[in-house]
Every structure is written in C-alpha cells, then in structure tokens.
Amino acid sequence: MTTHLLKPECSAYAIVVRCGVALDELGPSDDLSAEDSLDSVDCAGCLRDLVIDMRLEAIGSRDLESEWIAGSDTGISSKVIWSVMTGREVPCPHGPDVPHDPADFGRCHRLLARFPAWRSRMHEVAAVYPEWRGLVDRWDELTALYLEELPSGSAPKTWRRMRELRGESDPS
Numbered sequence: 532m533t534t535h536l537l538k539p540e541c542s543a544y545a546i547v548v549r550c551g552v553a554l555d556e557l558g559p560s561d562d563l564s565a566e567d568s569l570d571s572v573d574c575a576g577c578l579r580d581l582v583i584d585m586r587l588e589a590i591g592s593r594d595l596e597s598e599w600i601a602g603s604d605t606g607i608s609s610k611v612i613w614s615v616m617t618g619r620e621v622p623c624p625h626g627p628d629v630p631h632d633p634a635d636f637g638r639c640h641r642l643l644a645r646f647p648a649w650r651s652r653m654h655e656v657a658a659v660y661p662e663w664r665g666l667v668d669r670w671d672e673l674t675a676l677y678l679e680e681l682p683s684g685s686a687p688k689t690w691r692r693m694r695e696l697r698g699e700s701d702p703s
Contacts, residue, residue, distance in 0.1 A: 599645060606630075609638040611663075615656045616649045629663055629697060633686035636677055636693065665696035 596617050600610065608630040610621040630636040643650045650670075657667040666673065673692060680686035694700070 596646070599642065604638055604641055606635050606638045608635045609642045611660060612639055612642055612649065612653070612656055615659050616646070616652060627660055629660075629666055630693065631697075632693070633677060633680070633689045636673060636689060637681075640674060640677060662697070665698070666693065669696055 596613065596619075599605070600613055600621060605613075607623050607625065607628045610623060611627045611629075613619075614621045614627075630639050643653075653663075653667045653670055657664040669692070673689060673696075676689040676692055677686060680689055
C-alpha cells in the first residue's frame with residue numbers, strides 16, 4: 532500500500548471530518564471534488580492527491596491513461612471513450628452514455644486533447660456504441676462550436692447541435 536504524505540494541518544482525520552468521507556471507502560470510481568468539499572486550498576490539494584493515489588492503487592497501474600481515469604475531469608461519456616480506446620472496463624453506474632451537454636462534451640474534448648491519437652479512432656466508439664454515430668461523424672463541427680463558445684462560458688449553439696445530432700427536439 533502506498534504511504535500518502537499529507538501536510539501536518541491536513542491529517543487524514545481532518546479530511547474525513549471535513550469531507551464526511553471515510554478514506555477506506557474511496558474507490559477508483561468515486562467522484563469527489565476536493566475543491567468543493569474543503570475550505571482550505573492546501574488541504575484540498577492533499578485530498579485530491581490522496582484520492583488520485585488511492586484510485587491508481589486500486590486500478591493497479593500508473594500509466595498516463597490510468598492517471599487520467601483516476602483524476603477528476605471525467606464523466607460518463609469521457610469514460611466511455613477511455614474504455615474503448617484502452618480496452619479496459621470502467622464502472623458506469625447508469626451505463627455507458629453519450630455527451631448530453633457542452634460540459635460533457637468539454638470533458639471528452641479535453642480527454643482527446645490529452646491523447647490526440649485517439650481522435651482518429653473515435654469511429655471505434657461509434658462501432659461499439661451506435662448512439663455515438665451522429666456525434667462522432669460531426670465531432671470536428673462540434674469541437675469548432677465548443678471552442679468558439681468556450682470563452683463566453685455559455686454554449687447554446689453547441690448544446691443545440693448536440694441535441695440535433697442525437698435526434699432530440701429543441702425544447703424552446
């Protein structure tokens with residue numbers, strides 16, 4: 532087992548009390564945002580590092596792909612891409628799914644930015660999960676919309692186009 536080094540003011544007891552999470556209950560698929568759970572940035576950093584170390588320990592690997600899946604910038608749809616690209620299973624409590632909004636798409640976009648060779652393999656995701664086909668076929672278009680709208684913090688065009696490509700009607 533890895534020894535987790537915490538700053539003295541960030542004892543495991545403080546993390547458990549302040550976060551309401553028992554350290555031995557954390558697993559590789561737990562979504563825990565240290566920044567949202569703690570007031571102290573220093574303590575939050577310790578907790579984030581501790582959680583990532585524990586997730587990597589549970590996965591049994593420390594390669595770049597494992598580091599990504601153990602991190603906090605993940606969602607169901609980005610985990611689906613990761614799973615297809617690595618050939619490793621990821622527990623998704625509600626099953627595999629497509630990105631449903633620009634935030635989901637953003638996590639997928641950042642995953643593909645981290646592993647650029649995967650972009651040309653996105654057809655593999657659509658082959659395993661046919662509901663991805665429309666999005667995969669127009670991924671470059673969605674990326675352009677997303678990047679255009681990103682600075683504004685709002686992405687209505689990206690969201691609308693994603694709904695169209697999934698065959699959903701616009702609620703407006």
